[in-house]
Amino acid sequence: MPIDVSTLAGWVGAVTTALSPLVARIEAHVREADRLHLDDTPMPVLAKGKTRTGRLWTVIRDDRPFGGPEPPAAAYFYSPDRSGAHAETWLGDFHGIVQADAFSGFGRLYEPGRKPGPIREAACxxxxxxxxxxxxxxxxxxxxxxxxxxxxxxxxxxxxxxxxxxxxxxxxxxxxxxxxxxxxxxxxxxxxxxxxxxxxxxxxxxxxxxxxxxxxxxxxDDGRICLSNNAAERAIRPMAVGRRNWTFAGSDAGGHRTAALYTLIETAKLNGIDPQAWLADVLARLPDHPARRIDDLLPWNWTPSRLHQIAA
Incomplete structure (x- = not known):
């Protein structure tokens, strides 16, 4: 029996709400890095009788090229336009190195007097x-x-x-x-x-x-810097491919949900974890899982539950 689109959208909304603590922890982990990759891509959003262009941004933490021990992660966020202020707001207290293209909207990120500290640009x-x-x-x-x-x-x-x-x-x-x-x-x-x-x-x-x-x-002069921003470009590619299938987001809220789901799925993939297996197990465990131990469910810490192992 066909399921109404609004019902499916409601389920997606409920799932992203349930998983929001994990999204927040992944975002915090990304912001704790010394060096980040940053990129964005257009995201069509439904408007009255047409679509308008929002943006999906990705921020990548991947220390593996310089032998860093911390796990990689991909955080995504949505904005209704391409103002560089959105990236500035999302980065918050981050200060370190940003690898990105030469988008003029990033100019304020690199201002010497930026608070809480300067961001150094590494070009691609x-x-x-x-x-x-x-x-x-x-x-x-x-x-x-x-x-x-x-x-x-x-x-x-x-x-x-x-x-x-x-x-x-x-x-x-x-x-x-x-x-x-x-x-x-x-x-x-x-x-x-x-x-x-x-x-x-x-x-x-x-x-x-x-x-x-x-x-x-x-x-x-800095061995942490990569020669290219390919890590972010690879992370944004699934979005570009996905647009061919889902065409547009239904609203700004849909854009934010899309970003949350990409954060979860792409971070799992970066850590060599099957996203479907991980999310199915996590959703089953979340209702009884202690909030203080939410980090146990992050992809790089995750151990499948016994019931999930039996089902597999």
């Missing part, structure tokens, strides 16, 4: 490379092809060899191997900046790097 080399790659693929311009080759040299051997090393080891490795390539790239970019016209796409791609050079080169 994958974004910079993509600008050159698209031009190289489209126009076959020698400058863009050379830029891609030079950036690939930093990614290909040097960064892969540093993956998983502790921060001090990664920094030493980068100082020994990456720094010279980065310095050569800077000199080459400045030398070639004058060749294309000021309004040419190639000039814009070069300026994107040079105008943010301190943010792009911060990884050389």
């Amino acid at each position: 080399w994958a974004h910079a490379r993509r600008k050159f790659f698209e031009l190289a693929d489209l126009r076959k311009a020698p400058i863009t092809i050379e830029a891609v080759t030079r950036i690939d040299a930093i990614f290909a051997i040097i960064e892969r060899a540093a993956n998983g090393l502790e921060p001090d080891e990664r920094r030493a490795h980068r100082q020994a191997h990456s720094a010279v390539l980065v310095a050569d790239l800077a000199a080459w970019l400045r030398e070639n900046r004058a060749k294309p016209s000021a309004k040419a796409p190639t000039a814009a791609a070069i300026d994107y790097l040079l105008k943010r050079w301190s943010a792009f080169t911060r990884f050389l």
Whole structure:
């Protein structure tokens, strides 16, 4: 028998309310990190006779690239528009490193006088490379092809060899191997900046790097920083794929529920846990589970109940 959409929506709302303590603990765990990945994507939301564009944001904590012991987690939140103030509000007391694209709305995050402490920007080399790659693929311009080759040299051997090393080891490795390539790239970019016209796409791609050079080169002095923001881009991809199936959120409340469910599901996946098995077990245990022991049910602490093991 078909189930009414409003009934299904009510069930989803009840589930997200029941699981809200876990969502809050995951969010707190993410904010406790020294370094975060941040990204967002459009989210259609139903309006009168049409849809409007909200945003779904993701904030990723993943310390594994620098050998950190803390478990990875993905927090999502919804906003009705793309104002950078939403990210600023969500981050709250966080102060550390944020890896993100060059969205102008993030500007206030990086202000030196920010309270409770400054956030340092770490720019994404994958974004910079993509600008050159698209031009190289489209126009076959020698400058863009050379830029891609030079950036690939930093990614290909040097960064892969540093993956998983502790921060001090990664920094030493980068100082020994990456720094010279980065310095050569800077000199080459400045030398070639004058060749294309000021309004040419190639000039814009070069300026994107040079105008943010301190943010792009911060990884050389801090082993915790990744070369790219791919962790956040991977985390936002399920949302982009999911839109093809569910089309839009029914309301702002639906957007917030979507964010909560993505937080739970994607965090479970990051920790190698089957989201369906975990959520089924947790929902069955929550009514009798002591609130003071809610952390026992987080994906990285979870042990299936005996009844769940028998059912499996």
